[in-house]
Amino acid sequence: MSSEVGAGAAGVAGRTYPPVNFQIEPERAAAFARAIGADPKDGVPPTFAAVYSLGATAPQLFGDPDAAVDFARLLHADQEFTWARHPRPGETVTSQGRVASDVSRRGMRFVTFETETTDPTGQPVCRSKALFVIRS
Amino acid sequence: MSERTITFTKEQIVAYAEASGDHNPIHLDDDFARTVGLPGIIAHGMLQMGLMAMVAAEAAGGPDRLRRLYCRFAGMVVPGDTVTFMAKPAGEGKLELRAVNQREEPVLTKSVGEYSS
Numbered sequence: 359m360s361s362e363v364g365a366g367a368a369g370v371a372g373r374t375y376p377p378v379n380f381q382i383e384p385e386r387a388a389a390f391a392r393a394i395g396a397d398p399k400d401g402v403p404p405t406f407a408a409v410y411s412l413g414a415t416a417p418q419l420f421g422d423p424d425a426a427v428d429f430a431r432l433l434h435a436d437q438e439f440t441w442a443r444h445p446r447p448g449e450t451v452t453s454q455g456r457v458a459s460d461v462s463r464r465g466m467r468f469v470t471f472e473t474e475t476t477d478p479t480g481q482p483v484c485r486s487k488a489l490f491v492i493r494s
Numbered sequence: 495m496s497e498r499t500i501t502f503t504k505e506q507i508v509a510y511a512e513a514s515g516d517h518n519p520i521h522l523d524d525d526f527a528r529t530v531g532l533p534g535i536i537a538h539g540m541l542q543m544g545l546m547a548m549v550a551a552e553a554a555g556g557p558d559r560l561r562r563l564y565c566r567f568a569g570m571v572v573p574g575d576t577v578t579f580m581a582k583p584a585g586e587g588k589l590e591l592r593a594v595n596q597r598e599e600p601v602l603t604k605s606v607g608e609y610s611s
Contacts, residue, residue, distance in 0.1 A: 386513075389512075389513045390513040390514065392509075392513070393506070393509045393510045393512070393513035393514070393541075393544075394510070394541065394544035394545055394547075394548065395498075395500070395545065395548070396544075396548050400551075400557055401557060401558075403544065403547065403548070403557065404547045404550075404551060404557050404560045404563065405540060405543055405544040405547045405563075408514055408516075408540045408543075408544070409514055409515060413514060413515050413516070429518060430518070430519060430520065430526070430530060431530055432518070433520075433567075434538070434539045434540065434567060435539075435566065435567060436564070436565065436566040436567060436604075437539065437540065437543055437564070437565055437567075438562070438563070438564040438565075438606075439562070439563050439564075440561065440562045441560060441561055441562070443558075444557060444558055444560075493530070493531075
């Protein structure tokens, strides 16, 4: 039964996953900067949010048996990041993911996954909104 | 106007997979990618967006000023594709963003960028 839930009309919309702490290791942020051709001296690249925000939480969705996401058939269709500020190397942030919507139509499944990232004082850092399309 | 032109390589896509932790085989394994109906491996949308963010940050006057970035991953980018990323201030803290491949086809569409001064 549970394996059919994700493919159903309602899917896992509204599901919230436990918060995840993520330490922004300077070496990792620098390696990310080099991979996109940025200068590590410019600090944590803005789209390192793909790691500390989206990347810290999306595995919870992909590993959720009720969500039943076929990772290999998943395409990242769009992405939005909104930053209150950009984190600094060495900082630890907390990210919490939530399935904002989960709709299937015409053999395609559309999952909107939102992540809120905050600092240790609870102040907002980044908000991520990803649309995943899973082809059947 | 800030602009950067990149020819994507398999090595760069693999390096991005390592650095980002996104190891979806559609970005790493040609044979696998074909089994799910793709022409072969494709670049991560987030790698394209990372490059877009760099030119956006440049146009905004620094990465710390970037407040919002939205991209729709509309066109597939495969190794060998050359993509030009462009950003320019469009007034009131908004950026005009464009990313087109060597055939002048947009690869990122509906892009939105906002920055603070």
